Amino acid sequence: MLPSLLASMPMDNDWISFDVPSLIENFWSATFDGLTFGSIYALVALGYTLVYGVLNLINFAHSEVFIMGCFGVWFTLSALNFGPSAPHLGFWAIVGNLILALVVGMIVSALTAVIVERVAYRPLRRRNAPRLAFLITAIGVSFSIQYLLYLWRGPSPERALTMFHPTPIFDVFGTIIDSQQIVIVVAAVIMMIVIDLFISRSRTGRGIRAVAQDPDTATLMGVNKERIIMTTFIIGGILAGAAALFYTMKIPSGVQYNGGFILGIKAFAAAVLGGIGNVRGALVGGLLLGLIGNYGQILLGNSQWTDVVAFLVLVLVLILRPQGVLGSSLGRSKA
Amino acid sequence: MTLLELNNVSVHYGRIQAIKDMSFTVEEGEIVSLIGANGAGKTTTMKTISGLLNPSSGSIRFAGEDITKMKAHIRVVQGISQAPEGRGIFPGMTVMENLDMGAYGRKDRSGMAADIDRVFDLFPRLLERQKQLGGTMSGGEQQMLAIGRALMSNPKLLLLDEPSMGLAPQFIRQIFKIITEINSQGTTVLLVEQNANQALARAHRAFVLETGEITHSGTGKELLANPAIKEAYLGVG
Numbered sequence: 001m002l003p004s005l006l007a008s009m010p011m012d013n014d015w016i017s018f019d020v021p022s023l024i025e026n027f028w029s030a031t032f033d034g035l036t037f038g039s040i041y042a043l044v045a046l047g048y049t050l051v052y053g054v055l056n057l058i059n060f061a062h063s064e065v066f067i068m069g070c071f072g073v074w075f076t077l078s079a080l081n082f083g084p085s086a087p088h089l090g091f092w093a094i095v096g097n098l099i100l101a102l103v104v105g106m107i108v109s110a111l112t113a114v115i116v117e118r119v120a121y122r123p124l125r126r127r128n129a130p131r132l133a134f135l136i137t138a139i140g141v142s143f144s145i146q147y148l149l150y151l152w153r154g155p156s157p158e159r160a161l162t163m164f165h166p167t168p169i170f171d172v173f174g175t176i177i178d179s180q181q182i183v184i185v186v187a188a189v190i191m192m193i194v195i196d197l198f199i200s201r202s203r204t205g206r207g208i209r210a211v212a213q214d215p216d217t218a219t220l221m222g223v224n225k226e227r228i229i230m231t232t233f234i235i236g237g238i239l240a241g242a243a244a245l246f247y248t249m250k251i252p253s254g255v256q257y258n259g260g261f262i263l264g265i266k267a268f269a270a271a272v273l274g275g276i277g278n279v280r281g282a283l284v285g286g287l288l289l290g291l292i293g294n295y296g297q298i299l300l301g302n303s304q305w306t307d308v309v310a311f312l313v314l315v316l317v318l319i320l321r322p323q324g325v326l327g328s329s330l331g332r333s334k335a
Numbered sequence: 336m337t338l339l340e341l342n343n344v345s346v347h348y349g350r351i352q353a354i355k356d357m358s359f360t361v362e363e364g365e366i367v368s369l370i371g372a373n374g375a376g377k378t379t380t381m382k383t384i385s386g387l388l389n390p391s392s393g394s395i396r397f398a399g400e401d402i403t404k405m406k407a408h409i410r411v412v413q414g415i416s417q418a419p420e421g422r423g424i425f426p427g428m429t430v431m432e433n434l435d436m437g438a439y440g441r442k443d444r445s446g447m448a449a450d451i452d453r454v455f456d457l458f459p460r461l462l463e464r465q466k467q468l469g470g471t472m473s474g475g476e477q478q479m480l481a482i483g484r485a486l487m488s489n490p491k492l493l494l495l496d497e498p499s500m501g502l503a504p505q506f507i508r509q510i511f512k513i514i515t516e517i518n519s520q521g522t523t524v525l526l527v528e529q530n531a532n533q534a535l536a537r538a539h540r541a542f543v544l545e546t547g548e549i550t551h552s553g554t555g556k557e558l559l560a561n562p563a564i565k566e567a568y569l570g571v572g
Contacts, residue, residue, distance in 0.1 A: 203439070206428075206432065206435065206436060206439070207439065209425070209427070209428065210425055210428075210436055210439075213425045213426065213427060213428075214423055214425060216387055216419065216423070217419055217423030217425070218436075219386075219387060219407045219408050220385055220387070220407065220411065220416070220417045220419055220423070221408075221411065221436045221437055221439045221440075221484070221488075222408045222409075222411035222412055222439045222440030222441075222488060223408055223436075223439055224406075224408045225408070
């Protein structure tokens with residue numbers, strides 16, 4: 001027993017090894033998969049970035065806004081008879097069901113975000129609480145929701161759900177891109193573009209940018225700051241709800257009380273990597289983090305390396321460019 | 336007609352009282368100047384009128400209505416517009432976007448178009464610089480933008496907090512000339528200044544503020560001629 005266990009463990013001198021041929025061989029599949037994960041990070045990252053932009057607050061409870069959306073998606077699909085194997089439904093029936101789950105996920109996440117802002121942050125704002133009070137509250141809310149979910153649903157993941165079996169669509173350099181990857185990346189990018197246009201073109205978007213740059217002056221222009229803050233939480237929630245559907249699609253057994261924690265940290269890291277407060281930065285940061293993690297995992301031959309590599313790169317980028325890849329400002333015309 | 340009326344207004348920052356029982360009025364069509372040294376409570380007074388600060392006691396009436404508890408963003412729609420101290424230009428927005436922000440609470444497109452023409456008439460420089468980012472303009476240009484933006488809500492009362500701050504002398508004269516012109520077009524102006532000379536010369540009436548209280552009042556000319564004020568604020572003995 002013992003010798004075989006030892007044999008299966010890496011020796012002291014080869015706990016780290018670089019498998020370059022494997023990276024070259026799997027480069028494209030790692031790229032496409034990295035972009036898929038990156039899109040999910042990016043959607044969640046936007047919630048961190050928008051709230052940071054208007055309140056200078058890292059909303060640590062955003063990971064729970066996301067996981068609540070996952071539960072919304074899970075309950076909807078379970079009620080629609082989705083289970084461990086994909087249901088035998090026609091194309092349009094699946095599309096309809098997934099859109100329904102998407103909408104429920106968005107509503108649940110947005111509601112969670114609104115409740116968190118009303119119950120936790122707004123009372124602090126009214127009392128001009130110091131920044132640390134906001135930070136501790138954010139962490140407290142995050143844990144509270146996590147353990148409320150634990151008490152309600154228990155420690156183990158929810159039953160796995162398969163939404164549809166990915167079918168090959170394209171063949172790029174000998175690597176198959178499947179329908180699931182395309183759905184996730186295309187949908188996420190469309191949502192990011194819509195949000196970018198909304199913030200740079202619409203009247204409310206202008207209000208968000210004004211509050212981000214100078215809340216008092218924005219108020220003097222007739223902007224209702226409280227309403228802008230609420231809108232920002234709602235947008236972040238909607239995007240987290242969309243991410244929840246895609247995440248559950250990608251990781252069928254990922255719906256769990258603490259399932260938002262690691263993803264939340266990564267999305268936050270993606271927001272900082274791209275430039276916190278910057279909408280396009282969230283997209284760039286998310287995709288970069290997804291790609292780097294995947295390359296690192298294949299190069300080093302073990303999935304535990306994903307996060308080591310991703311966060312080492314994050315630290316390196318921030319040393320060279322502390323304001324993030326695209327710089328941080330929600331205020332700019334090209335937000 | 337009385338446009339703005341402060342009755343025994345006091346304002347506190349925590350335990351510190353910044354404004355003590357202040358009362359004054361602004362009549363429709365006037366230019367009224369509040370002059371005083373740093374820390375006299377000028378900006379606090381302005382923020383209390385625009386609603387960024389709440390008085391701890393006293394009341395404020397505007398156009399016959401009690402606005403003491405009215406939220407700041409609603410006061411803008413009611414006709415009070417402030418160009419804040421330090422100009423408050425949105426650095427990442429273009430000149431045009433900054434002007435649009437001034438009309439944020441409005442929906443009457445034709446009125447907005449008329450007001451943008453009026454602003455470009457008063458400040459031709461802004462017309463040339465429409466697409467430039469606010470943060471890249473000179474101090475004088477930013478001040479023009481701040482005043483123009485405040486006019487975009489078509490206010491009954493324009494609040495100007497130290498419009499001459501940090502400007503070169505020729506710009507200061509130009510800004511005050513334009514303030515008089517805005518007033519002659521029918522907008523009532525309440526002005527706060529350290530540059531007492533211009534502020535008093537241009538004002539119909541003026542008040543002197545010292546440590547949160549009004550110590551002198553009169554017409555602009557009376558105060559200009561007052562020896563105590565000359566010594567304290569006009570730099571002549």
